[in-house]
Amino acid sequence: MDKIEVLDPGTQLIVIEKDIRKTVRQELEDRYGARCLAGDFTDEYFLHMLRISRVKRVVLASENDFDNFETASKLLEMRPELGKRIILHSNRLRYLRAMEHSDVVQQTHTFNSYHLAAQHMVRSVMMEHFRETEQLDTVVIAGFGRFGQTVLEELHEIAM
Numbered sequence: 001m002d003k004i005e006v007l008d009p010g011t012q013l014i015v016i017e018k019d020i021r022k023t024v025r026q027e028l029e030d031r032y033g034a035r036c037l038a039g040d041f042t043d044e045y046f047l048h049m050l051r052i053s054r055v056k057r058v059v060l061a062s063e064n065d066f067d068n069f070e071t072a073s074k075l076l077e078m079r080p081e082l083g084k085r086i087i088l089h090s091n092r093l094r095y096l097r098a099m100e101h102s103d104v105v106q107q108t109h110t111f112n113s114y115h116l117a118a119q120h121m122v123r124s125v126m127m128e129h130f131r132e133t134e135q136l137d138t139v140v141i142a143g144f145g146r147f148g149q150t151v152l153e154e155l156h157e158i159a160m
Helices: 003-007 022-032 044-049 065-078 080-085 093-098 103-107 113-132 146-159
Strands: 014-017 035-038 058-060 086-089 109-111
Touching: 022 035, 044 065, 058 065, 065 080, 065 086, 065 093, 065 103, 080 086, 080 103, 086 103, 093 146, 109 113, 113 146
Parallel strands: 014 035, 058 086, 086 109
Antiparallel strands: none
């Protein structure tokens, strides 16, 4: 039995994807009991057809930040009380930072997977190492992409 069903037997999991492959659909349905829909979740009419008035929680996790923010904005217009029950993933930290003062960010729960991973790594792995060593440590960040930048920011945040 699915954990969602155990916690709330009336809850249904709906996965929406613009182009969902048959094998992915089958796995989601068989393994998680999800109802899979092919459609454009940014489309307001599509959102109305989902009976958004009955939704308990929404997770916007596409790779397209603009689509996630646009959909969150529409959902907030339709159901302002959803607020923090909208979980919005932002793939690019720069985009998330640019939007940090927007109503969408202020009213929803936003996250970035790079930030979560860097935060966990720095706080649970690196800080533990630093506590165990007496001398100063040299940290080398090889490759300074999005994750490297996020690790540096997290180290800086802790050092402040």
